[in-house]
Amino acid sequence: MILITGATGVVGRQVMELLLRERATVAAVTRGSGQGLPDGVRAVRGDLFQPRWIEADLAGVEAMQISPRATGPGLDELLKLAVAQGVRRVVLLSATTVEHPAGEARFADGFRHAEDLVTGCGLDWTVLRLADFAANALAWAPQIRAGDVVRGAYGRAVTSPVHERDIAEVAVTALSADAHTGTIHTLTGPQPLDQIEKVRLIGAAVDRPLSFHELPPEHVRRAMLAQGLPEEVPARLLGSLADYAERPGPTTTTVSELLGRPALTFADWAGDNASAFRS
Template sequence: MFVVIGATGSVGREAVNLLLEAGEKVAAVTRDPAAALPDGAQVVHGDPSRPDSLTALPDGVEAVLLSPRAVGGAAAELLSLAAARGARRVVVLSAATVEHPAGHRRFADEFRAVEEAVRDSGLQWTFLRCADFAANALAWAPQIRATGVVRGAYGDAATSPIHQRDIAEVALRALAGPGHAAHAGRAYLLTGPQSLDQRDKVRLIGEAIGRDLSFQELAPEQVRQAMLAQGLAEDLPDRLLGSLADYANTPGPSTDTVEQLLGRPALTFAAWAADNIAAFAGPAGS
């Protein structure tokens, strides 16, 4: 039995699917009682940041895929619960900023704290320190569908965004693959195959959906106020804008670790955009 914490996230969903395809038993943990998860997964309702709510977590757990944002400061307690159910190892979806600082330090510190709790848990561990997810670009979908213009700050900010499928496949190797022991005690820096600024990403989405899209530069404070006006928590614009400001000066890291681990090139942002045409195609592109 494999437990996926953060099963409704972009990586969590991919991991659940891959584990089921591999014939493994999966417990998918979600706090959303209405969450739609793949047939075959055992859905465990509860709040991972309150491990005492996970009363339905089954026995016979072999390993855990852990999303730090899902557990907050409760990682140690959650891992203790998983160990009591039989867990022997844990794979953590950490962040590239642990190694390559960018943005406000407190956000990287949150990932460091989870990594430290995992090291102290007594479980075998693997850290996947990921670049920004290609799926983050889904936040642009309403603008693209409505106007074909993405309005944002720091258009020159460059990163090597990673497809969630690549992260999930690496996680599967460390969780359930025949050579999983080789990944114990390893911290992998995972990125996509090419560095792209925000304008590049908008252009590639446009190529995927057959529309001419553009990026309109706004002042960072204007973007912040617009995000807050949408009702988003204050830490979200801080998280986004702080990182983008640094990546506009120094591009984020780029590695070939995915290719080394999976034996094939990492998936491109263009491939991710092609996978998500339906999210971006509006009336003007139909």
């Protein structure tokens, strides 16, 4: 059995669906009722910030996918429970900022701490350091459904956004076989893009001319907080964008090397998700 944390996120859902296609037995940790999980996935209900409760559910688990945001301060204890219950393999979703700093250091430090715990826990491990998710552009969907202008800060911030399907395919291979044991993979999309170009590509996918309108970062921060978002969200976003406006995020060929095919582009992602941006 393979256990997925962060199962309701864009990567977790893709991983579960791919595993199910391979007829793997899959369980997902959820704080809720488990509604909305793919058919065939067993819901394991509880809060991993205090994971002692999950000990019995780890019996029979061969591999785990770890999202540090889902485990929080409970990661160390979860890994110790996994070792005690005979779990063999762990795949950690980390971030490129561990190796390529951007934004506030506290966020990269959190991922670095998670990597240290995973690589030192005694399980076979693989670390996936992930670039900016292409799916982060879904935050623009309400603006695009309402009009032709996306308003935001740091339009010239450059990243190489990675498609969640590529992340999931690499994660499934690491969860299912030994080939990636003891390795750290940095996964990015194939093409550096600024936010202005991302908006243009979404416009091409929905057959509408879209544009990006620059706003002061503090204006964006206040607007996000007024929507009820926790302080961490604009802090993560704006800190990283400020640095990526000065120097681009990394671009690697790792996805194509591991999967034996070209990495999916942001244009591919926009086409896959065009319905989210149509009114």
